Amino acid sequence: MGKVDTHKLAIDGKEPNNLRGDPITNDRYFSKEFMAKEWEYMWTKVWLIAGREVQLKEAGDYIVHDLISESVIIVKQDDGSLKGFYNSCAHRGQRLVECDSFQSSFRCPYHDWEFGLDGNVISCPDEDDYPQGSPVGKRKLVEVRVDTWDGFIFYTMDKEAPELMDYLDPLPEIYKNHNFKDQIRAQWVRVELDVNWKFFCDNFNESYHTRFVHPQVPSVIDQDHFTSRYEMFPKGHARIIQMGRPSLRDRVSEGEDHPFKMILEDWGVDISKYVDYENLSEQGWLDLKKAKRKKYKEKGYFHYENLSDEELTESPFQFIFPNIAMGVQADGCILLNWFPHPTDPEKCFFDLWDMGYPIGGSAKGIGKTGRDDSQEFKSTSAGIGKKDTYDQDIVNQKEDNSIKLQEVELDIRDYDGGRGVEDLWDHVVYQDWQLTDGLRRGVRSRGYQEPYLAAQESRVRFFHETLHDYLNGKPPK
Ligand SMILES: [Fe+2]
Known part of the structure:
Protein backbone atom coordinates (compact mmCIF):
# COMPACT_ATOMS: atom_id res chain seq x y z
CA MET A 1 0.00 0.00 0.00
CA THR A 44 -10.06 7.27 38.05
CA LYS A 45 -6.66 6.22 36.65
CA VAL A 46 -6.81 7.15 32.96
CA TRP A 47 -6.62 10.40 31.00
CA LEU A 48 -10.04 11.52 29.77
CA ILE A 49 -10.90 13.88 26.97
CA ALA A 50 -12.89 16.90 28.16
CA GLY A 51 -13.10 19.07 25.07
CA ARG A 52 -11.04 21.30 22.81
CA GLU A 53 -8.84 24.27 23.66
CA VAL A 54 -10.88 26.42 21.29
CA GLN A 55 -13.73 26.23 23.85
CA LEU A 56 -11.61 28.15 26.35
CA LYS A 57 -10.62 31.43 24.72
CA GLU A 58 -10.54 33.92 27.61
CA ALA A 59 -9.49 33.72 31.24
CA GLY A 60 -12.51 32.49 33.18
CA ASP A 61 -13.91 30.32 30.37
CA TYR A 62 -14.56 26.88 31.75
CA ILE A 63 -15.74 23.40 30.81
CA VAL A 64 -17.67 21.18 33.20
CA HIS A 65 -16.98 17.50 32.56
CA ASP A 66 -19.19 14.96 34.31
CA LEU A 67 -18.29 11.29 34.55
CA ILE A 68 -20.44 8.86 36.50
CA SER A 69 -20.74 10.48 39.95
CA GLU A 70 -17.85 12.88 39.46
CA SER A 71 -17.71 16.36 38.00
CA VAL A 72 -14.65 18.36 37.06
CA ILE A 73 -14.18 22.02 36.12
CA ILE A 74 -11.43 22.96 33.66
CA VAL A 75 -10.82 26.69 33.58
CA LYS A 76 -8.59 29.05 31.65
CA GLN A 77 -6.20 31.01 33.88
CA ASP A 78 -5.09 34.61 33.57
CA ASP A 79 -1.75 33.47 32.14
CA GLY A 80 -3.50 31.36 29.46
CA SER A 81 -2.79 28.01 31.09
CA LEU A 82 -5.49 25.56 32.13
CA LYS A 83 -6.30 24.26 35.57
CA GLY A 84 -8.76 21.57 36.61
CA PHE A 85 -10.69 21.17 39.87
CA TYR A 86 -13.22 18.82 41.35
CA ASN A 87 -16.60 20.52 41.17
CA SER A 88 -17.02 20.51 44.94
CA CYS A 89 -16.93 23.51 47.25
CA ALA A 90 -14.01 23.64 49.69
CA HIS A 91 -16.47 24.63 52.42
CA ARG A 92 -19.02 21.80 52.60
CA GLY A 93 -18.91 20.14 49.20
CA GLN A 94 -21.70 21.84 47.26
CA ARG A 95 -21.38 21.61 43.46
CA LEU A 96 -20.18 24.97 42.24
CA VAL A 97 -21.31 25.01 38.61
CA GLU A 98 -23.49 22.90 36.35
CA CYS A 99 -22.41 23.55 32.76
CA ASP A 100 -19.82 25.22 30.52
CA SER A 101 -19.73 28.99 30.87
CA PHE A 102 -17.62 32.00 31.82
CA GLN A 103 -16.99 33.60 35.22
CA SER A 104 -14.24 35.78 36.62
CA SER A 105 -14.52 33.85 39.88
CA PHE A 106 -16.62 30.95 41.17
CA ARG A 107 -19.22 31.62 43.85
CA CYS A 108 -20.74 28.74 45.73
CA PRO A 109 -24.55 28.87 45.50
CA TYR A 110 -24.87 27.66 49.12
CA HIS A 111 -22.89 30.06 51.40
CA ASP A 112 -21.32 32.35 48.79
CA TRP A 113 -17.73 31.36 49.25
CA GLU A 114 -15.82 32.85 46.34
CA PHE A 115 -12.95 31.12 44.54
CA GLY A 116 -10.42 32.62 42.18
CA LEU A 117 -9.70 30.94 38.84
CA ASP A 118 -6.70 29.31 40.53
CA GLY A 119 -9.02 27.57 43.02
CA ASN A 120 -8.13 29.65 46.10
CA VAL A 121 -10.82 31.11 48.34
CA ILE A 122 -10.78 34.87 47.82
CA SER A 123 -13.74 35.85 49.98
CA CYS A 124 -16.47 34.45 52.21
CA PRO A 125 -19.22 35.89 54.40
CA ASP A 126 -18.37 36.36 58.08
CA GLU A 127 -14.71 35.75 57.49
CA ASP A 128 -13.93 36.56 61.16
CA ASP A 129 -16.22 33.79 62.45
CA TYR A 130 -13.73 30.97 61.89
CA PRO A 131 -11.92 30.01 65.12
CA GLN A 132 -9.53 27.89 63.05
CA GLY A 133 -8.63 30.94 60.94
CA SER A 134 -10.14 32.55 57.86
CA PRO A 135 -10.41 30.23 54.85
CA VAL A 136 -9.38 33.12 52.58
CA GLY A 137 -5.98 32.35 51.11
CA LYS A 138 -5.97 29.07 53.06
CA ARG A 139 -8.62 26.73 51.67
CA LYS A 140 -8.71 25.80 48.01
CA LEU A 141 -10.45 23.52 45.54
CA VAL A 142 -8.85 20.14 44.99
CA GLU A 143 -7.01 20.00 41.67
CA VAL A 144 -7.07 17.43 38.91
CA ARG A 145 -4.24 17.22 36.39
CA VAL A 146 -4.94 18.83 33.02
CA ASP A 147 -2.92 18.67 29.82
CA THR A 148 -3.46 19.07 26.10
CA TRP A 149 -2.58 17.26 22.91
CA ASP A 150 -2.90 19.18 19.65
CA GLY A 151 -5.89 21.19 20.76
CA PHE A 152 -7.62 18.41 22.73
CA ILE A 153 -8.03 18.92 26.48
CA PHE A 154 -7.49 15.93 28.74
CA TYR A 155 -7.56 15.48 32.51
CA THR A 156 -6.86 12.71 34.97
CA MET A 157 -7.96 12.23 38.57
CA ASP A 158 -4.87 10.16 39.27
CA LYS A 159 -1.86 11.90 40.77
CA GLU A 160 0.29 8.89 39.87
CA ALA A 161 -0.78 8.55 36.22
CA PRO A 162 1.95 8.99 33.61
CA GLU A 163 2.18 12.30 31.78
CA LEU A 164 -0.41 12.66 29.01
CA MET A 165 2.14 12.36 26.19
CA ASP A 166 3.40 9.18 27.77
CA TYR A 167 -0.12 7.86 28.23
CA LEU A 168 -0.93 8.51 24.55
CA ASP A 169 2.40 7.26 23.25
CA PRO A 170 3.04 6.89 20.33
CA LEU A 171 -0.06 8.62 18.94
CA PRO A 172 1.25 12.21 19.16
CA GLU A 173 4.18 11.12 17.02
CA ILE A 174 2.07 9.07 14.60
CA TYR A 175 -0.31 11.97 13.95
CA LYS A 176 2.29 14.75 14.08
CA ASN A 177 1.67 15.70 10.42
FE1 LIG B 1 -19.66 0.44 12.58
Missing part, protein backbone atom coordinates in the same frame (compact mmCIF):
# COMPACT_ATOMS: atom_id res chain seq x y z
CA GLY A 2 2.67 2.47 -1.02
CA LYS A 3 4.93 3.87 1.62
CA VAL A 4 4.05 2.28 4.93
CA ASP A 5 4.29 4.34 8.08
CA THR A 6 4.28 1.57 10.68
CA HIS A 7 5.58 2.81 14.01
CA LYS A 8 8.31 0.86 15.76
CA LEU A 9 6.11 0.35 18.84
CA ALA A 10 3.28 -1.21 16.82
CA ILE A 11 2.65 -4.89 17.27
CA ASP A 12 0.62 -6.93 14.80
CA GLY A 13 -3.00 -6.20 15.64
CA LYS A 14 -4.26 -9.22 13.76
CA GLU A 15 -2.25 -11.78 15.65
CA PRO A 16 -4.18 -13.39 18.53
CA ASN A 17 -0.96 -15.02 19.75
CA ASN A 18 0.13 -11.57 20.89
CA LEU A 19 -2.64 -11.80 23.50
CA ARG A 20 -3.31 -13.91 26.57
CA GLY A 21 -6.80 -15.05 25.68
CA ASP A 22 -8.54 -13.79 28.85
CA PRO A 23 -12.22 -14.76 28.93
CA ILE A 24 -14.60 -11.98 27.90
CA THR A 25 -17.42 -12.58 30.36
CA ASN A 26 -20.80 -10.97 29.80
CA ASP A 27 -21.26 -9.54 33.32
CA ARG A 28 -19.11 -6.63 32.17
CA TYR A 29 -22.00 -5.42 30.04
CA PHE A 30 -24.64 -5.23 32.76
CA SER A 31 -23.33 -5.77 36.29
CA LYS A 32 -23.13 -2.93 38.80
CA GLU A 33 -20.23 -4.65 40.55
CA PHE A 34 -18.22 -4.65 37.33
CA MET A 35 -19.16 -1.00 36.80
CA ALA A 36 -17.98 -0.11 40.32
CA LYS A 37 -14.66 -1.85 39.68
CA GLU A 38 -14.20 0.08 36.46
CA TRP A 39 -14.72 3.31 38.37
CA GLU A 40 -12.28 2.50 41.12
CA TYR A 41 -9.49 0.95 39.05
CA MET A 42 -9.90 2.38 35.57
CA TRP A 43 -11.87 5.62 35.14
CA HIS A 178 -1.94 16.59 11.17
CA ASN A 179 -3.02 19.72 13.01
CA PHE A 180 -6.11 18.73 14.92
CA LYS A 181 -6.00 22.05 16.76
CA ASP A 182 -6.61 23.89 13.47
CA GLN A 183 -9.66 21.85 12.60
CA ILE A 184 -13.15 23.17 13.09
CA ARG A 185 -15.73 21.10 14.91
CA ALA A 186 -18.72 21.55 12.63
CA GLN A 187 -20.93 19.00 14.31
CA TRP A 188 -21.14 17.97 17.96
CA VAL A 189 -24.05 15.75 18.84
CA ARG A 190 -24.65 13.81 22.06
CA VAL A 191 -27.13 11.01 22.53
CA GLU A 192 -27.92 8.63 25.36
CA LEU A 193 -28.08 5.01 24.27
CA ASP A 194 -29.34 1.81 25.86
CA VAL A 195 -26.13 -0.18 25.93
CA ASN A 196 -23.05 -0.58 28.08
CA TRP A 197 -20.29 1.85 27.09
CA LYS A 198 -17.98 -1.01 26.10
CA PHE A 199 -20.18 -1.89 23.15
CA PHE A 200 -18.40 0.94 21.37
CA CYS A 201 -14.94 -0.20 22.48
CA ASP A 202 -15.72 -3.53 20.86
CA ASN A 203 -17.38 -2.00 17.85
CA PHE A 204 -14.60 0.46 17.06
CA ASN A 205 -11.89 -2.15 17.53
CA GLU A 206 -13.00 -4.23 14.59
CA SER A 207 -13.96 -3.49 11.01
CA TYR A 208 -15.38 -6.96 10.46
CA HIS A 209 -18.92 -5.57 10.70
CA THR A 210 -18.36 -2.61 8.44
CA ARG A 211 -18.88 -4.18 5.02
CA PHE A 212 -22.23 -5.44 6.25
CA VAL A 213 -23.46 -2.61 8.49
CA HIS A 214 -21.98 0.25 6.45
CA PRO A 215 -22.29 -0.99 2.86
CA GLN A 216 -21.76 2.52 1.50
CA VAL A 217 -18.17 2.65 2.73
CA PRO A 218 -16.25 0.13 0.56
CA SER A 219 -16.66 2.29 -2.54
CA VAL A 220 -14.26 4.86 -1.09
CA ILE A 221 -12.50 3.08 1.78
CA ASP A 222 -11.54 -0.53 1.19
CA GLN A 223 -12.95 -2.53 4.11
CA ASP A 224 -11.28 -5.80 3.15
CA HIS A 225 -9.33 -7.30 6.01
CA PHE A 226 -6.58 -8.60 3.72
CA THR A 227 -5.70 -5.14 2.37
CA SER A 228 -5.76 -3.41 5.78
CA ARG A 229 -3.01 -3.01 8.34
CA TYR A 230 -3.58 -3.64 12.04
CA GLU A 231 -1.60 -2.14 14.88
CA MET A 232 -1.73 -2.46 18.65
CA PHE A 233 0.34 -0.30 20.97
CA PRO A 234 1.73 -1.06 24.42
CA LYS A 235 -0.44 1.50 26.27
CA GLY A 236 -3.68 -0.11 25.08
CA HIS A 237 -4.40 1.99 21.98
CA ALA A 238 -4.94 0.29 18.63
CA ARG A 239 -5.83 1.07 15.05
CA ILE A 240 -6.63 -0.18 11.60
CA ILE A 241 -5.31 1.52 8.49
CA GLN A 242 -7.58 1.01 5.52
CA MET A 243 -6.83 1.96 1.96
CA GLY A 244 -8.55 5.04 0.61
CA ARG A 245 -9.61 3.35 -2.58
CA PRO A 246 -12.53 1.20 -3.72
CA SER A 247 -12.69 -2.35 -2.48
CA LEU A 248 -12.29 -4.88 -5.27
CA ARG A 249 -14.72 -7.14 -3.48
CA ASP A 250 -17.69 -4.87 -2.80
CA ARG A 251 -18.21 -3.06 -6.06
CA VAL A 252 -20.47 -0.25 -7.10
CA SER A 253 -22.44 -1.72 -9.96
CA GLU A 254 -22.01 -0.44 -13.45
CA GLY A 255 -24.23 2.49 -14.32
CA GLU A 256 -24.30 3.81 -10.75
CA ASP A 257 -22.44 6.98 -9.87
CA HIS A 258 -19.20 6.06 -8.21
CA PRO A 259 -18.16 8.29 -5.28
CA PHE A 260 -14.48 7.53 -5.84
CA LYS A 261 -14.75 8.77 -9.42
CA MET A 262 -16.21 12.01 -8.10
CA ILE A 263 -13.27 12.41 -5.76
CA LEU A 264 -10.83 11.81 -8.61
CA GLU A 265 -12.61 14.31 -10.84
CA ASP A 266 -12.59 16.86 -8.06
CA TRP A 267 -8.80 16.62 -8.16
CA GLY A 268 -8.74 16.92 -11.97
CA VAL A 269 -7.96 13.29 -12.71
CA ASP A 270 -9.25 12.07 -16.08
CA ILE A 271 -11.32 9.05 -15.17
CA SER A 272 -11.97 7.94 -18.74
CA LYS A 273 -8.54 6.34 -18.88
CA TYR A 274 -9.35 3.58 -16.42
CA VAL A 275 -9.96 0.40 -18.36
CA ASP A 276 -11.65 -1.58 -15.61
CA TYR A 277 -12.56 -1.59 -11.94
CA GLU A 278 -9.14 -2.85 -10.80
CA ASN A 279 -7.46 -0.12 -12.77
CA LEU A 280 -9.78 2.53 -11.35
CA SER A 281 -9.07 1.41 -7.83
CA GLU A 282 -5.35 0.69 -8.03
CA GLN A 283 -4.16 3.27 -10.54
CA GLY A 284 -6.77 5.81 -9.49
CA TRP A 285 -5.52 5.59 -5.92
CA LEU A 286 -1.94 6.32 -7.06
CA ASP A 287 -3.15 9.10 -9.36
CA LEU A 288 -5.11 10.65 -6.50
CA LYS A 289 -2.01 10.83 -4.32
CA LYS A 290 -0.11 12.47 -7.18
CA ALA A 291 -2.89 14.92 -7.97
CA LYS A 292 -3.22 15.91 -4.32
CA ARG A 293 0.51 16.42 -4.02
CA LYS A 294 0.56 18.55 -7.18
CA LYS A 295 -2.53 20.67 -6.72
CA TYR A 296 -3.07 21.10 -3.02
CA LYS A 297 -1.71 24.63 -2.86
CA GLU A 298 -3.68 25.99 -5.79
CA LYS A 299 -6.81 24.41 -4.32
CA GLY A 300 -6.10 25.90 -0.91
CA TYR A 301 -5.55 22.57 0.85
CA PHE A 302 -2.57 23.89 2.79
CA HIS A 303 -3.11 21.30 5.48
CA TYR A 304 -1.61 18.73 3.08
CA GLU A 305 1.81 20.35 3.45
CA ASN A 306 3.29 17.77 5.81
CA LEU A 307 1.16 14.74 5.06
CA SER A 308 2.87 11.55 3.95
CA ASP A 309 1.76 9.55 0.90
CA GLU A 310 -0.15 7.28 3.21
CA GLU A 311 -1.83 10.14 5.03
CA LEU A 312 -2.98 11.81 1.81
CA THR A 313 -5.38 8.99 0.97
CA GLU A 314 -5.55 6.31 3.65
CA SER A 315 -8.04 6.10 6.42
CA PRO A 316 -6.68 5.13 9.83
CA PHE A 317 -9.28 4.41 12.47
CA GLN A 318 -7.73 4.96 15.86
CA PHE A 319 -8.98 3.68 19.19
CA ILE A 320 -7.59 5.49 22.23
CA PHE A 321 -8.06 3.60 25.48
CA PRO A 322 -10.58 3.64 27.04
CA ASN A 323 -13.27 5.63 25.21
CA ILE A 324 -12.17 7.59 22.15
CA ALA A 325 -12.10 6.68 18.47
CA MET A 326 -10.80 8.89 15.69
CA GLY A 327 -11.38 8.40 12.00
CA VAL A 328 -8.48 10.43 10.65
CA GLN A 329 -8.49 11.54 7.04
CA ALA A 330 -6.48 14.10 5.12
CA ASP A 331 -9.25 16.70 5.27
CA GLY A 332 -10.62 16.15 8.72
CA CYS A 333 -11.50 13.78 11.44
CA ILE A 334 -14.47 12.30 13.18
CA LEU A 335 -13.88 11.93 16.89
CA LEU A 336 -16.16 9.64 18.85
CA ASN A 337 -16.23 9.69 22.64
CA TRP A 338 -18.52 7.56 24.76
CA PHE A 339 -18.87 7.26 28.50
CA PRO A 340 -20.94 5.45 31.10
CA HIS A 341 -24.27 6.49 32.54
CA PRO A 342 -24.02 7.56 36.23
CA THR A 343 -26.03 4.64 37.60
CA ASP A 344 -27.16 2.24 34.87
CA PRO A 345 -24.50 -0.06 33.37
CA GLU A 346 -26.81 -0.69 30.44
CA LYS A 347 -26.83 2.92 29.30
CA CYS A 348 -24.15 5.23 28.00
CA PHE A 349 -23.62 8.61 26.40
CA PHE A 350 -22.11 9.07 22.98
CA ASP A 351 -20.54 12.20 21.52
CA LEU A 352 -20.02 12.60 17.80
CA TRP A 353 -17.62 15.30 16.67
CA ASP A 354 -17.20 16.02 12.96
CA MET A 355 -14.14 18.14 12.37
CA GLY A 356 -12.56 19.59 9.23
CA TYR A 357 -9.93 22.07 8.09
CA PRO A 358 -10.66 25.48 6.71
CA ILE A 359 -9.79 25.45 3.03
CA GLY A 360 -8.07 28.32 1.28
CA GLY A 361 -7.18 30.25 4.39
CA SER A 362 -9.44 31.81 6.96
CA ALA A 363 -10.27 34.92 4.93
CA LYS A 364 -12.00 32.96 2.23
CA GLY A 365 -15.25 31.33 3.20
CA ILE A 366 -14.49 27.96 4.56
CA GLY A 367 -17.88 26.68 3.58
CA LYS A 368 -16.18 24.57 1.02
CA THR A 369 -14.15 23.00 3.75
CA GLY A 370 -17.12 22.00 5.67
CA ARG A 371 -19.00 20.98 2.65
CA ASP A 372 -16.03 19.08 1.33
CA ASP A 373 -15.50 17.57 4.65
CA SER A 374 -19.05 16.59 5.27
CA GLN A 375 -19.22 15.47 1.69
CA GLU A 376 -16.27 13.27 2.40
CA PHE A 377 -18.05 11.80 5.37
CA LYS A 378 -21.20 11.57 3.36
CA SER A 379 -19.33 9.87 0.61
CA THR A 380 -18.18 7.33 3.13
CA SER A 381 -21.51 7.12 4.83
CA ALA A 382 -24.22 7.81 2.26
CA GLY A 383 -25.86 4.61 1.23
CA ILE A 384 -25.26 3.24 -2.21
CA GLY A 385 -28.60 3.36 -3.85
CA LYS A 386 -29.23 6.68 -2.13
CA LYS A 387 -27.32 8.60 -4.72
CA ASP A 388 -30.01 11.22 -5.20
CA THR A 389 -29.23 12.63 -1.79
CA TYR A 390 -25.55 12.39 -2.45
CA ASP A 391 -25.85 14.15 -5.81
CA GLN A 392 -27.93 16.85 -4.22
CA ASP A 393 -25.21 17.43 -1.68
CA ILE A 394 -22.67 17.87 -4.43
CA VAL A 395 -24.97 20.33 -6.18
CA ASN A 396 -25.53 22.26 -2.97
CA GLN A 397 -21.83 22.40 -2.42
CA LYS A 398 -21.13 23.74 -5.89
CA GLU A 399 -23.86 26.33 -5.65
CA ASP A 400 -22.92 27.59 -2.25
CA ASN A 401 -19.27 28.08 -1.47
CA SER A 402 -19.92 30.95 0.85
CA ILE A 403 -21.21 29.03 3.86
CA LYS A 404 -18.85 29.72 6.70
CA LEU A 405 -17.89 26.69 8.69
CA GLN A 406 -18.03 27.45 12.38
CA GLU A 407 -17.32 25.85 15.68
CA VAL A 408 -20.59 24.57 17.02
CA GLU A 409 -21.98 24.12 20.51
CA LEU A 410 -22.99 20.84 22.01
CA ASP A 411 -26.27 19.59 20.55
CA ILE A 412 -27.92 17.15 22.99
CA ARG A 413 -30.52 14.96 21.33
CA ASP A 414 -33.10 12.52 22.53
CA TYR A 415 -32.16 9.37 20.60
CA ASP A 416 -35.67 7.90 20.77
CA GLY A 417 -34.86 4.73 18.83
CA GLY A 418 -33.23 6.84 16.11
CA ARG A 419 -36.20 9.18 15.62
CA GLY A 420 -34.44 12.05 17.39
CA VAL A 421 -31.43 11.93 15.08
CA GLU A 422 -33.05 11.26 11.74
CA ASP A 423 -30.90 13.91 10.10
CA LEU A 424 -27.92 11.63 10.80
CA TRP A 425 -29.48 8.64 9.06
CA ASP A 426 -26.65 8.46 6.52
CA HIS A 427 -23.86 8.65 9.09
CA VAL A 428 -21.93 5.52 9.94
CA VAL A 429 -22.43 6.08 13.67
CA TYR A 430 -26.19 6.10 13.21
CA GLN A 431 -25.91 2.63 11.72
CA ASP A 432 -23.87 1.55 14.76
CA TRP A 433 -26.33 3.17 17.18
CA GLN A 434 -29.10 1.10 15.66
CA LEU A 435 -27.34 -2.05 16.90
CA THR A 436 -27.12 -0.99 20.54
CA ASP A 437 -30.45 -2.17 21.87
CA GLY A 438 -30.14 -5.62 20.35
CA LEU A 439 -26.63 -6.02 21.68
CA ARG A 440 -27.71 -5.00 25.17
CA ARG A 441 -30.46 -7.60 25.22
CA GLY A 442 -28.42 -10.33 23.50
CA VAL A 443 -25.39 -10.28 25.79
CA ARG A 444 -27.66 -10.72 28.83
CA SER A 445 -28.86 -14.06 27.55
CA ARG A 446 -28.20 -17.33 29.35
CA GLY A 447 -27.05 -18.44 25.92
CA TYR A 448 -24.19 -15.92 25.83
CA GLN A 449 -20.94 -17.65 24.98
CA GLU A 450 -17.30 -16.68 25.02
CA PRO A 451 -16.84 -14.58 21.85
CA TYR A 452 -15.55 -16.52 18.85
CA LEU A 453 -13.29 -13.92 17.34
CA ALA A 454 -11.88 -13.59 13.84
CA ALA A 455 -8.21 -12.63 13.54
CA GLN A 456 -9.32 -9.19 12.36
CA GLU A 457 -11.16 -8.80 15.69
CA SER A 458 -8.04 -9.33 17.79
CA ARG A 459 -8.10 -5.69 18.89
CA VAL A 460 -11.42 -6.38 20.65
CA ARG A 461 -9.64 -8.89 22.87
CA PHE A 462 -6.73 -6.49 23.26
CA PHE A 463 -9.12 -3.87 24.63
CA HIS A 464 -10.56 -6.25 27.23
CA GLU A 465 -7.11 -7.40 28.28
CA THR A 466 -5.99 -3.81 28.76
CA LEU A 467 -9.13 -3.22 30.82
CA HIS A 468 -8.37 -6.33 32.88
CA ASP A 469 -4.86 -5.01 33.51
CA TYR A 470 -6.37 -1.85 34.98
CA LEU A 471 -8.93 -3.78 37.02
CA ASN A 472 -6.12 -5.92 38.40
CA GLY A 473 -4.23 -2.79 39.43
CA LYS A 474 -1.56 -3.29 36.76
CA PRO A 475 -2.17 -0.70 34.04
CA PRO A 476 0.25 -0.77 31.10
CA LYS A 477 3.56 0.88 31.90
